[in-house]
Amino acid sequence: MGLTNGNSKKEESGKLWDYPWKYAESFIIAIEIMVAGIIVEALTGGKGITIPGIPVNIYIIFIFAAVLLFLHVRYRESPAVIWISSIPAAISAISIYAVLVLLLGFIPQNSHETSKFLDFTGLSHVKSSWSFVLIQFYFLTTLGMVTLRRAIPFKKKNIGFLMNHFGLWLTLLAAGLGSADLKRLTINLLEDGKINNIAVSQNGEMYKMPFTLKLLDFDVVQYNPRLAIVNVETNKYNMGNAKSLPFAVKNLETELAGWHIKVQEYLSQAMLINGIMQNSDSVGSNPAAFVFAKNISTGDTVKGWITSGSYALEPSYLVLKGTDFLILTQPEPKKYSSKLIVYKDSLTSDTVLLEVNKPYSVKGWEIYQTGYDENKGKWSTLSVLEAVNDPWLPVVYFGIASLLCGALYLFWIGKDKKVKTN
Amino acid sequence: MNWIYFPLYALITAIFWVIGTSLIFASKRKSILKPLGHIALLLGIGTITTFVVILWLQLGRPPMRTLGETRLWYALFLLLIGYVTFVRWGYQWVLILIFFFASIFLVTDLLHPETYEKTLMPALQSPWFVPHVIVYIFAYAMLGFSWVFSIYGLYMFYFKSFPMKVLNVADNLVYIGFAFLTMGLLFGALWAKEAWGHYWTWDPKETWAFLTWLVYLVYIHTRYFHYTKVRLHLWMLSFIFIVLLLCWFGISYMPSAKNSVHVYSNE
Ligand code: HEM
Numbered sequence: 252m253g254l255t256n257g258n259s260k261k262e263e264s265g266k267l268w269d270y271p272w273k274y275a276e277s278f279i280i281a282i283e284i285m286v287a288g289i290i291v292e293a294l295t296g297g298k299g300i301t302i303p304g305i306p307v308n309i310y311i312i313f314i315f316a317a318v319l320l321f322l323h324v325r326y327r328e329s330p331a332v333i334w335i336s337s338i339p340a341a342i343s344a345i346s347i348y349a350v351l352v353l354l355l356g357f358i359p360q361n362s363h364e365t366s367k368f369l370d371f372t373g374l375s376h377v378k379s380s381w382s383f384v385l386i387q388f389y390f391l392t393t394l395g396m397v398t399l400r401r402a403i404p405f406k407k408k409n410i411g412f413l414m415n416h417f418g419l420w421l422t423l424l425a426a427g428l429g430s431a432d433l434k435r436l437t438i439n440l441l442e443d444g445k446i447n448n449i450a451v452s453q454n455g456e457m458y459k460m461p462f463t464l465k466l467l468d469f470d471v472v473q474y475n476p477r478l479a480i481v482n483v484e485t486n487k488y489n490m491g492n493a494k495s496l497p498f499a500v501k502n503l504e505t506e507l508a509g510w511h512i513k514v515q516e517y518l519s520q521a522m523l524i525n526g527i528m529q530n531s532d533s534v535g536s537n538p539a540a541f542v543f544a545k546n547i548s549t550g551d552t553v554k555g556w557i558t559s560g561s562y563a564l565e566p567s568y569l570v571l572k573g574t575d576f577l578i579l580t581q582p583e584p585k586k587y588s589s590k591l592i593v594y595k596d597s598l599t600s601d602t603v604l605l606e607v608n609k610p611y612s613v614k615g616w617e618i619y620q621t622g623y624d625e626n627k628g629k630w631s632t633l634s635v636l637e638a639v640n641d642p643w644l645p646v647v648y649f650g651i652a653s654l655l656c657g658a659l660y661l662f663w664i665g666k667d668k669k670v671k672t673n
Numbered sequence: 674m675n676w677i678y679f680p681l682y683a684l685i686t687a688i689f690w691v692i693g694t695s696l697i698f699a700s701k702r703k704s705i706l707k708p709l710g711h712i713a714l715l716l717g718i719g720t721i722t723t724f725v726v727i728l729w730l731q732l733g734r735p736p737m738r739t740l741g742e743t744r745l746w747y748a749l750f751l752l753l754i755g756y757v758t759f760v761r762w763g764y765q766w767v768l769i770l771i772f773f774f775a776s777i778f779l780v781t782d783l784l785h786p787e788t789y790e791k792t793l794m795p796a797l798q799s800p801w802f803v804p805h806v807i808v809y810i811f812a813y814a815m816l817g818f819s820w821v822f823s824i825y826g827l828y829m830f831y832f833k834s835f836p837m838k839v840l841n842v843a844d845n846l847v848y849i850g851f852a853f854l855t856m857g858l859l860f861g862a863l864w865a866k867e868a869w870g871h872y873w874t875w876d877p878k879e880t881w882a883f884l885t886w887l888v889y890l891v892y893i894h895t896r897y898f899h900y901t902k903v904r905l906h907l908w909m910l911s912f913i914f915i916v917l918l919l920c921w922f923g924i925s926y927m928p929s930a931k932n933s934v935h936v937y938s939n940e
Pocket of ligand 1: 397412
C-alpha cells in the first residue's frame with residue numbers, strides 16, 4: 252500500500268496527461284478502449300470476436316501474465332505502471348465494464364429481431380463484442396498489475412487482498428478465454444434398446460463421443476394435477492380469493508371461487524375401460540378425479556369424473572355454470588430421470604440413474620438430464636441429455652475457491668483499520 | 674410425524690432468542706449478563722437444530738424437500754449467520770433484525786405447515802437451493818441496513834453535524850454484505866453447473882446480480898481511497914442500493930428477461 256495515493260490532489264499546475272494520471276485520464280482511456288472496440292466491430296461487420304481455443308488461448312494467458320510480470324519487475328516505479336495499478340484506473344475499468352454489463356442486461360441478446368445498429372455496435376451480442384473483450388482486457392490488466400504489486404514482495408497481511416484480486420483475475424481470465432473450449436452437446440436417446448454415441452452441437456455438427464449410451468428406461472414423476480375453475484370464454488382461471496390452486500388428492504375438501512369442492516376419488520393413471528374409470532398402466536393414461544362441487548350460495552351441485560388429458564386422451568371436465576368449467580390441470584413434472592447403461596469401452600460399463608441436478612461424469616464429459624418430449628409428458632420415450640466438456644473447469648474452480656476464501660476473509664476482517672486518511 | 678412438536682420447538686427457540694437478545698442489550702449495565710445472553714442465543718440455535726436433526730432421522734432423508742422444510746433451514750442458517758456476525762462485529766441490532774427474518778419463516782411454517790411437496794421445478798430441487806437463497810437474504814439484509822445508515826448519514830450531514838462513525842459502521846456492513854453477495858453469486862454459479870451444465874450463462878438475473886456486485890465493488894474501492902469524501906460516499910451508498918433493488922424486483926420487467934430461468938410465474 253502507499254504506492255499510489257488516489258487521494259492526493261494533482262499538483263495545481265498539472266494538466267491533463269501530466270503524471271500522475273487520475274480519474275479524468277483513466278476514464279478517457281477506458282472510454283477510448285470501448286469506442287475502439289465499437290469501431291473494430293463496425294469495420295468487421297458486427298460479427299463479434301471469436302475467442303481462440305486450446306492451445307492458442309493457453310499461449311495468450313501465459314504471454315499476458317509474462318508481460319504483466321515483466322512490467323511489474325522492470326518498470327514498477329514508472330508512472331504509467333503505477334497508474335495502471337492505481338485506484339483511478341481500477342474504478343474506470345470496473346465502471347465501464349459495469350456499463351457494458353448493464354447493456355448486456357437490458358438489451359435482449361442474440362435475438363432474432365435485431366437491427367444493423369445493434370449489430371455494428373456489438374450491442375446485440377455484447378459478451379462476444381470487441382468492446383466487451385477489450386474492456387475485459389483492460390480490466391484484467393489493472394487487476395493483474397495491482398495483484399502483482401501486492402504479491403511481490405509477498406507480505407502476509409496481503410493474503411486476503413490476494414485471494415480476492417488474484418481469484419477474480421484467474422476466474423475471469425479462465426472463464427473468458429476458456430469459453431472457446433466449452434462443448435455443450437445434445438444427445439437424444441430413445442427407449443428403443445439401441446445404443447448411441449452421437450451428440451449434436453447447437454449448430455448441428457455431429458460429434459462421436461468416447462463412450463456409448465443405451466437408455467433402459469425414462470421415467471417422469473409428476474406432481475398431482477390441480478383443481479381449477481376456468482372460464483372457457485376468456486380462457487382464464489377463476490381463482491376467487493385463493494392464492495394458489497389446490498392439488499387434487501383423495502378426500503380433499505376445498506373452496507374455490509364460490510364452490511365447495513370435494514374430491515371423492517383420485518387416480519393418478521386412469522382410463523375409461525368399458526365405461527368405467529379405472530387405474531391403468533396403458534400408455535397415454537391420465538390423472539382422474541371424481542369430484543362433487545356445490546355452489547355455496549345457490550346450493551347447486553355437480554359431480555362426475557374430470558381428467559387432465561394426455562397426448563392420447565382428451566381431457567374431461569364438469570360444467571359448473573355457464574362458461575365456468577371445473578377442470579384438472581396438466582400435472583407438472585416433479586422429477587425425471589433416465590436409467591442408462593454407459594459403455595466406457597468394450598470391457599467396462601456402468602448402470603446410471605441420471606436425474607436433473609445429478610450429472611454423471613465419464614471420460615472428461617459431464618452428462619446431464621435436460622429434457623424429454625414434453626408433448627407426451629409422462630409417456631415420453633425420448634430422453635434428452637446434454638454432454639458438457641470444459642477443460643478449464645478446474646482452473647475456474649480454483650479461482651472461485653480463492654474468491655470464496657477472500658469473501659470469508661472480508662467478512663471476518665472487515666475494513667482494515669489503517670485506512671488512508673489524508 | 675414430528676411436525677406435531679414443531680410449535681413447541683419454535684416457541685422455545687423464540688423464547689431463548691428473546692431472552693438472549695434482551696440480556697445482551699441489558700449487559701451494557703451489568704456485564705455479567707453478557708455470557709448468559711450468549712448461552713441463551715446458542716440454546717435457541719441448538720433447539721431448532723435439534724428439531725431439524727430429529728426430523729431428518731425420522732424422515733430418513735434430509736428435510737429439504739418440501740417448502741416447509743426449506744423454511745426450517747432458512748430460519749436455522751439465518752440465526753447462525755446472525756449470531757456469528759454479532760460475535761464478530763458486536764452489532765446488537767443484527768440479532769433483532771435476524772430474529773425478525775427467522776421468525777417470518779418460523780411463523781409461516783406454523784400457519785401453513787404444509788409438509789406436502791409443492792411444485793418446485795426439478796432444477797430447483799437441489800441442496801444448493803437453501804444456501805444460495807440464505808446467503809442472499811443475509812447479504813440483502815446487511816446491504817439494506819448500510820443503506821439505512823447512508824440515509825441517516827445524509828440527514829446528519831445536511832442538518833446536523835456528521836459523525837464519521839456512521840459511515841464506518843455502514844462500511845463494515847457493506848463489507849459483510851458484499852462478502853455474502855460474493856458467496857451467493859458463487860454458490861449460484863456452482864449450482865448452475867450442477868443443474869444446467871454451465872456455471873455462468875449470462876442469464877438476465879445472473880447479469881443483474883453481477884452488476885449489483887460491481888457497483889458495490891466501485892463503492893468499496895472509492896471509499897477506501899477517498900476516505901474523507903463523505904458526501905460523495907453517502908450519496909453513492911444511498912444510490913447503489915437502488916441497483917440492488919432493481920435487480921431484485923425489476924428483473925421480470927426487463928425486455929431481456931423473457932427467457933430467464935429466474936423469473937417464475939405465480940403458479
Ligand atoms: C473480489 C473482488 C474485489 C474485492 C473484494 C476487492 C477488495 C479490495 C479491498 C478491500 C481493497 C483495499 C486494500 C486492502 O484490502 O488492503 C482493494 C484495493 C484495490 N483494489 Fe480491489 N477488490 C476487488 C476487485 C478489484 C478489481 C476488479 C480491481 C481492478 C480492476 C481492483 C483494484 C484494486 C486496486 C487498484 C486497489 C488498491 C491497491 C493499492 O493501491 O495498494 N480490485 N480491493
